[in-house]
Amino acid sequence: MSSDTMDLTLRIWRQAGPDAPGGFQTYQVDGVSEHMSFLEMLDLLNERLIERGEEPVEFAHDCREGICGTCGVMIDGQAHGPQAGTATCQLHMRQYNDGDVIEIEPWRASGFPLIKDLMVDRSNFDRIIEAGGYISVDTGSASDANLTPIPKEDADLAMDAAACIGCGACVAACPNGAAQLFTSAKLEHLNLLPQGQPEKDERTVNMVETMDAYFGSCTNHMECSSACPKEISVDFIRMMNKDYIGAKGRNRKAG
Amino acid sequence: MTLDSKVPDQPIESMWENHKFEMSLVNPSNKRKFDVIVVGTGLAGASAAATMAELGYNVKAFTFHDSARRAHSIAAQGGINAAKNYHGDGDSVFRLFYDTVKGGDYRSREANVYRLAEVSNNIIDQATAQGVPFAREYGGKLANRSFGGAQVSRTFYARGQTGQQLLLGAYQALARQVATGKVELHTRSEMLDVVIVDGRARGIVVRDLVTGEISSHAANAVVLATGGYSNVFYLSTNAMACNVTAAWRAHRKGAAFANPCFTQIHPTAIPASDEFQSKLTLMSESLRNDGRIWVPKDPDDTRAPGDIPEAERDYYLETKYPAFGNLVPRDVASRNALEQIKQGKGVGPLKNGVYLDFASAIDRLGYDVVWERYSNLFEIYERITGDDPTKTRMRFYPAPHYTMGGLWVDYHLQTTVNGLFAIGEANFSDHGANRLGASALMQGLADGYFVLPYTIGDFLADKLNEEKVTTDHEAFQQAEAAVQDRITKLLSINGTRSVDWFHRELGKLMIEYCGLERSEAGLEKAIGEIRALRDEFWSDVRVLGSGDTLNSSLEKAGRVADFFELAELMCVDALDRRESCGGHFRVESQTEEGEALRDDDNYSYVSAWFRDGEEEDSWTLEKEPLEFDYVKLTQRSYK
Numbered sequence: 001m002s003s004d005t006m007d008l009t010l011r012i013w014r015q016a017g018p019d020a021p022g023g024f025q026t027y028q029v030d031g032v033s034e035h036m037s038f039l040e041m042l043d044l045l046n047e048r049l050i051e052r053g054e055e056p057v058e059f060a061h062d063c064r065e066g067i068c069g070t071c072g073v074m075i076d077g078q079a080h081g082p083q084a085g086t087a088t089c090q091l092h093m094r095q096y097n098d099g100d101v102i103e104i105e106p107w108r109a110s111g112f113p114l115i116k117d118l119m120v121d122r123s124n125f126d127r128i129i130e131a132g133g134y135i136s137v138d139t140g141s142a143s144d145a146n147l148t149p150i151p152k153e154d155a156d157l158a159m160d161a162a163a164c165i166g167c168g169a170c171v172a173a174c175p176n177g178a179a180q181l182f183t184s185a186k187l188e189h190l191n192l193l194p195q196g197q198p199e200k201d202e203r204t205v206n207m208v209e210t211m212d213a214y215f216g217s218c219t220n221h222m223e224c225s226s227a228c229p230k231e232i233s234v235d236f237i238r239m240m241n242k243d244y245i246g247a248k249g250r251n252r253k254a255g
Numbered sequence: 256m257t258l259d260s261k262v263p264d265q266p267i268e269s270m271w272e273n274h275k276f277e278m279s280l281v282n283p284s285n286k287r288k289f290d291v292i293v294v295g296t297g298l299a300g301a302s303a304a305a306t307m308a309e310l311g312y313n314v315k316a317f318t319f320h321d322s323a324r325r326a327h328s329i330a331a332q333g334g335i336n337a338a339k340n341y342h343g344d345g346d347s348v349f350r351l352f353y354d355t356v357k358g359g360d361y362r363s364r365e366a367n368v369y370r371l372a373e374v375s376n377n378i379i380d381q382a383t384a385q386g387v388p389f390a391r392e393y394g395g396k397l398a399n400r401s402f403g404g405a406q407v408s409r410t411f412y413a414r415g416q417t418g419q420q421l422l423l424g425a426y427q428a429l430a431r432q433v434a435t436g437k438v439e440l441h442t443r444s445e446m447l448d449v450v451i452v453d454g455r456a457r458g459i460v461v462r463d464l465v466t467g468e469i470s471s472h473a474a475n476a477v478v479l480a481t482g483g484y485s486n487v488f489y490l491s492t493n494a495m496a497c498n499v500t501a502a503w504r505a506h507r508k509g510a511a512f513a514n515p516c517f518t519q520i521h522p523t524a525i526p527a528s529d530e531f532q533s534k535l536t537l538m539s540e541s542l543r544n545d546g547r548i549w550v551p552k553d554p555d556d557t558r559a560p561g562d563i564p565e566a567e568r569d570y571y572l573e574t575k576y577p578a579f580g581n582l583v584p585r586d587v588a589s590r591n592a593l594e595q596i597k598q599g600k601g602v603g604p605l606k607n608g609v610y611l612d613f614a615s616a617i618d619r620l621g622y623d624v625v626w627e628r629y630s631n632l633f634e635i636y637e638r639i640t641g642d643d644p645t646k647t648r649m650r651f652y653p654a655p656h657y658t659m660g661g662l663w664v665d666y667h668l669q670t671t672v673n674g675l676f677a678i679g680e681a682n683f684s685d686h687g688a689n690r691l692g693a694s695a696l697m698q699g700l701a702d703g704y705f706v707l708p709y710t711i712g713d714f715l716a717d718k719l720n721e722e723k724v725t726t727d728h729e730a731f732q733q734a735e736a737a738v739q740d741r742i743t744k745l746l747s748i749n750g751t752r753s754v755d756w757f758h759r760e761l762g763k764l765m766i767e768y769c770g771l772e773r774s775e776a777g778l779e780k781a782i783g784e785i786r787a788l789r790d791e792f793w794s795d796v797r798v799l800g801s802g803d804t805l806n807s808s809l810e811k812a813g814r815v816a817d818f819f820e821l822a823e824l825m826c827v828d829a830l831d832r833r834e835s836c837g838g839h840f841r842v843e844s845q846t847e848e849g850e851a852l853r854d855d856d857n858y859s860y861v862s863a864w865f866r867d868g869e870e871e872d873s874w875t876l877e878k879e880p881l882e883f884d885y886v887k888l889t890q891r892s893y894k
Contacts, residue, residue, distance in 0.1 A: 017804065035528035037639075043755070044531050050753045050808070055799045058807055060321065063494040064534045066635075067419055068325045086638060094641050115465055116805045123442065126322050130434040134427035135386045139306040139704045140377070142384035146341060149395025159388040159413060162420060166324055190386050 005031050006098035010045065012057055013105045018114050024103070034094040038081065039064060039071065041093055042104075058117040066090040066229060069165030072172070073118050074105040079169035079227040087167060087229035107168050109177035111215040122168045124214040125182060131210035132203035133186045135195050148194050155193070162189040163230045173227035176216035181224035183211040184240035185232045191243055201247035208244050258511070258863055258879045261665040262366040267885055268349075271370045274666075275709055279716030286311030289715050290474040292459055293317070294446045294501050296429065297326030298422055298696060299679025300480030302703030305428035308437035310708060315472055316429065316438055317461060319445040319496065319810075324426040327482060327494040328699060331418025332539045333402055334410035335382075335696040337375040342399060346407040348372045354405065355694060356886045358584070359659070359687020360837035360853060362514070364861070365885055366666055367684045374705040375697050379411055381704055385424040389413050403540060403692025404582050410693045415539060415631055421696055425703070445810065446501045447738045449477060449508050449675060450730050456505075456675035457724045460734045462742075464810060467803035469735050469742075471726035475715055476674045478707065479505060480699075483658035483680040485518065487818045487825065488770065489762020491655035492524055492537040498814035499821050502662050502681050510670040511863035511877065513663035513683035515821065516829035519690055519838045520771055522588035524654030525639055526608040530759075535654035536639055538632055540692060543581045543588070545616040545625065546649070548572050550609050554599035560610055560648040571595060579893040586689055586838050586851070587893060589653035593771045596652075608650035617645065653771060657695060659686040659838065660828075663863040663879075667710035668702060671863070676711065678702035683861070688837025742802045745812045750795030754811045757792045761785065761815070765822055773829045774842045782826045786872075789819040820872070824864060827874060834858040855888055 007030040015022030029045050036044070039061050046056035062070040066087040073088055075081035081091045096102070104118065112120040162185070170181035187207050190196035196203070218237065225234045263274045281289065289312050293304040296318040304316040320326060340346040351372035356363055383389060383397070389411050390398040402410040413420040432438040441461065448460040450471065458473035484499035485491035506512045523542055524535040549568045556563060571591060573580045583591075592609045595601065602608050617625050622645065626633070633644045642649075662670045662677040664684055669676050679699040686694065768774075768781035792815070800806045835844040835851035836858070844852045860878040867873045 033529050033531070035640075036531055037533070040531050040533050043533055047753055047755060050797055050799060053799065056808060058805055062320070062325060062496050063327060063330050065330055065536050067330050067416065068327070068494060070321065070325050083638075090635075090638050092639065092641070119805065122321060126324075126430065126433075126442075129427060129430040134431045135384065136431060137381070137384040137428075138309045139302075139381055139428075139708070142377075142380040145339075145379045145383035145389075146396050150391055151395050152391045152393050155388050155391045158386070159420075162388050162413075162423065163416065165419075166322065189388070193386050193388070195384055195386050 005033055006093070006096060006100070008032055008096065009101040011101065011103040012118070014057065014117055015114060017116055022114070032093055034092070036093045037064065037089060038075070038091040038093065039089050058119050060119045061089055064089040067165060069167040072107060072167045072169055074107065074172060076103050079107070079173040080229055084226070085229060085231045087165070107172035109171045109215070111171055111177055111179060112168060120168070122166070125166055125168065125179070127214060128179070128183055128207050128210050129186060132199065132206035133190070135190060136199060150194060158189050158192040161185045161192065161232065161236050164232055165230055167229060169227040169229060170224035171215060173223040174216065175221055175223065176219060178218045179211050179215035180218040180237045180240070181228065181232055181234065183207055184236035187243070188236045188239050191239070200243065201250055204240070204243045204247040205251070208240065258663070258671070258877050259665060260364060260879060261667055262364070263666070267366060267369045270366060271373055278709060278713035281712045281716050283311055285719055287313060288719065289313065290315065291476050291478060291711065292472060292474040293478045293480060294459060295326065295480035295482060295679070295681070296320070296323035296426070297328040297480060297482060297679065298425055298699035299681070299703040300326070300478070301422070301425035301429045302700050303478060303480060303678055303707050304438055305425060305432050306704050306708045307711065308432035308435070311437070314432070314438045315441065315474065317441045317444045317446055317459070319443060319464060321442055323429055323440060323442070324423060326422060327497050328422045328696065329419045330494065331696050332415045332537070333541065334400065334412035334417045334693040335378065335421065336402070336409050336693045337379045337411060337697065338372055338409060339376055339379060341397060342408050344407045346409050350407065351375060351409065353886055355685065355691060356687065357889070358689060358691040360689050360891065361687065361855070361859070361883065361886070361888050362517070362836055362861070362881065363685055363687030364881065365883060370706065371685050371698055371701050374701045377705055378697060378700045382421055382424050382700070385428060387413060387420045387424045404579070404584060405691070418696055421700065425700070446481070447504065447813065448734045449505045450734045451508050451672065452724050452728055452730045455673040458726065458731060460731070460738050462738070465805050467801070467806070469738055471731040471735055473724050473726050473731070475718060476676065476711055478676045478678060479662065479681050480678045480703065481681045483661065484818070484821060485655040485658055487761070487822050488655040488765050489758050490527060490532060490535050490766070492521060492535050495534060498817070500814050500817045502677070503817040503821055505662060505670065505672065505675060507866060507869045508672065509865070510672045510675060511663040511865050512660070512824060513861050513863045514660040514688070514828065515825045515864065516769065516773070516832060516839055517659035517688050517837065518655060519585065519657040519659060520589045520653045521656035522585055522592060522653050523611070523651045525636065526603055526605065526650055526652035528605070536635070537654065537656060538636060538651070540585065542611060542629060542632060542649070545620070545628065546581065546611040546613050547615060548581050548609055548611055550595045550600040550602060560602070560612070569600070576893045583893045584689070586840070590771050590840060592651070592653055603650045608652045610648040611651055612648045613644060655766070655770070657690055659683065659688060659690055663861070667713065668707055669710070669714065671865070674714065676707060678707050688839055741813065742809065745796070745798050745809060745816070746802055748794065748796050748798070750797050752795055752797060754796060754798065754808055754815050757788065757796060758811070758815045758818070760788055761818060761822060764788070765825070769822070769826050769829055772840050772842055775830065778826045778830045782823055785819060785822050785826065792816065792819060823872065824874060828862055828864065831862060831876060832858055853890065
């Protein structure tokens, strides 16, 4: 357990833009309360930087309750830091001790180009969804919701996959910068449900191949799942691979 | 300016159905000739943009987030109401309508609320078809729960992540339209002005948050789906970037702002731990089903909660409201907590909370049952506070959560500016002075999927051959120049204090004088102090960096500048409404027992505030009288 307030040394990646040179800068932050969240600790640093006339560190964040998926940085080499099942915004400073040195970097993956400081562009995730991560149902054309019973365990499993917050920690944690965990969670959420069956093969092929166009390859390190703040299971990757092989087998025209 | 609510003269049960027939249609092959701008991609914006694109309109959608999947709709936990009556427990469209008007303390428009209840069922059908994984019974049918003291089980939910799942459904529908090319989606683009040509909204000016580029976009109609303004209080349950700027810019350009003082303060948020607290985290009010709320009777009691004997605890809600006990509505629970804290009986290191105690629930039900019901909430609580709720007591404090006020809209969801529509939390329409639990998701999706796509057609139908306005028009040039000037001004002040410092100070003023309790003297004092602080902001704020790159301090500065102006109007509105209703408690208007006292004779109206000029800090009040033909007005009582 840490003391009430602590003095910390931060090594933070600063980079003015995608084409500008980047590097670590060291900052001393004293008087950090153990009750602060990790991002509030960065807020405190930024307040002090502004006071000194230095530009604040840019980092992505929004809901600060672990659900929007906007935040996420590498903390001492771990995506979202040391606490399992916890997004950066939910990590609190009681996990640290007086005198700690903390290294903070942006997600590093070729699929996530850097924007500034700790902020990256994750829009390639949206490209994967646009490739087929939906069920085609125009507004107003739905039948009564209770018409199709769905076994509770199927609905629960789909929900396990759907819990993904799209933060990108899986890609950042992967030595190959692969997006299998994200893609499989989004895909299997729909493929597991009866509503998702009509477009299943097309969706699977399109999403997987779009993923391959932007991200690295999966070689089963499974770092993704241990970094995931929602603890999404790698089982969904297995299901995705099975669905992909099945879809390709059924539709040779898809190449 | 006179307000025309455009409520059709029809019996309420058949009003919307008949009106859909009466409204003009745009021929399917002509829809592609119209451009519609949608600002915001939360539940309301994403659902509206997707649906209009499916119909064939050309949609341009804008969000300041990096993806359309991030809006704060995503954080809603509890669920979404619908009048399906799947459990045969007596629910109906009329009951949901009745409960919503009553819950709003009779300050909403009956016609709009009835329509909301009517389309609630379509939302569940639509979301289920999209693959939203709602909770199910073992037989495979949809599960429901009772929520927020409702007497029927009408709340559909997806674990504690209902907002997330519904938003992902709408986002996926939007992504499908982006793929077809019918929606042109602009991410990381913040709307900074609405452009009016000949009295009609014809476009917007946006800033690209990565490059700083200012650009204009023209359309035949503009829809704002930009959420609520709880962040005027600085500490709220809203996401950090939630703001009033889009709605406020529209207000400055002539859109009336309705009931700005109607804000909801939620009783069960985790108390702030220090000055650097950046937001408050809400815990689902379902905790109040089994948890008991208390404070020590002796304000100087410093013992750990477990060491305080039963006889020395004050279970104040159970004592005061024997019928409802810990399950009184949000506004009552919040105000009573504040009263205890004001009496010095608050608990925790900053004496800013009340206890929520599961010890007797564990005795009664056993540890396993309590754990199964609340484990996910207990885990979140422990992650934030470091305390295990099964071993110690949870601490809570009320937090600003939702704003019922917003841009005034008519039955067609059109603001007082021709061609400018507002949907979701950004409008004022359906919740009166207090919103019931599990109704925000319902309203956002009702507006976006099932109301606006019809009414916008009626607006566009007669504009098929109208002259096209392009961004070369001088109104766009002027708006762009004004936006650029403001940015230059903010960057040039180079004072001594950060934007966050000003925002925190504004928040303290607002929670003190325009929060749970409002008084004439307090509100007048607040207006003076808000103005003084605003002047200080414009002469002493320090925004570093430049405007042609990503600069989050600059983004915040523009938003906080607008919050200052809104804050003043909230106080002006609260001053005018010398009655207590819903979340608005005027100390001058209470019963002998200290409960909220409505004044239907004098205040049964919607306050629609028009700014006297774009640069004027004065407003003119127009009143839309509220008439209740279907719901009987009663005084709420929870004794």
